[in-house]
Amino acid sequence: MWGGDHNHHDRIDRWNQRPASYRLQVAGDQPSGVVDYNMYTAFRTQFDNAADKDLVVIELSTLGGDPEVARMMGEDVRFASETEPQRRFVFLGKAVIYSAGVTFMxxxxxxxxxxxRGTRLMIHERKLSKSLVIDGPLTTCIAVVRATLNEIECSIAMQNEGFENLILGSNVTIDEVMQKAPSNWYLEAQEAKTLGLIETVL
Structure with missing residues (x-):
């Protein structure tokens, strides 16, 4: 674990000086990028370019986007971390880390x-907007309803898996997340640190 704030800043400065480090920015062309397939393409290109670096700092600022794209990006980081344990992958959130950005983190x-400093996080439940049309033989109607229910239950399971990963090692319980996420849970960076959701604020 790193020391006080001054030491944290020194370490970040040294990241930029190390030949074996790489700073990867995935926010796209806008200050707050949308997590979508365009972001994933940019992410993969830079991630692959950093394949020979021992330390990769991944910067992100986002108002959210596609949670499945966030999971794809996250799985790339997880896979590289597990198959190349000598490398270190660091997440650096800037300004806003909302929704799918938290999923990636x-x-x-x-x-x-x-x-x-000053970064805001927003944690919320996945959202679904879907019209369910029931029209036809009764057994077919049941199948349509069950299919939608299965879709919802699968999405909830994936959502909760992400919540569990997010709070691992923190002072936050899954019950607390489930209570606050439906109404959008906003956190300032220092509060996230106090709760143990992040290592520190730079």
Whole structure:
């Protein structure tokens, strides 16, 4: 674990000086990028370019987006972390880390999660907008309803898996997340640190 704030800043400065380190920015062309397939393409290109680096700092600022794309990006980080344990992958959140951005962050070990001062997080439940049309033989109607229910239950399971990863090693319980997430849970970076969701604020 790193020391006080001054030491944290010194360490970040040294990241930029180390030939074996790489800073990867995935926010796209806008200050707050949308987590979508365009972001994933940019992420993969930079991630692959950093294949020979021991330390990879992944910067992100986002208002959210597609949670499945966030999971794809996260799985890339998780796979590389497990297959190449000598490398370190660090998440650096800036300004806003909302929704799918938090999903992506949850794939990093808590000790590798950093936020710039003043960064805000927003944790919420997945949302579904779908019209269910019931029209036809009764047995077919039941199948349609069950299919939708299965879809919802699967999405809830994936959502809760992400919540569990997010709070691992923190002072936050899954019950607390489930209570606050439906109404959008906003956290300032320092509060996230106090709760143990991130390592520190830079």
């Amino acid at each position: 949850s794939f990093f070990a808590r000790s590798n999660r950093y936020h710039a």
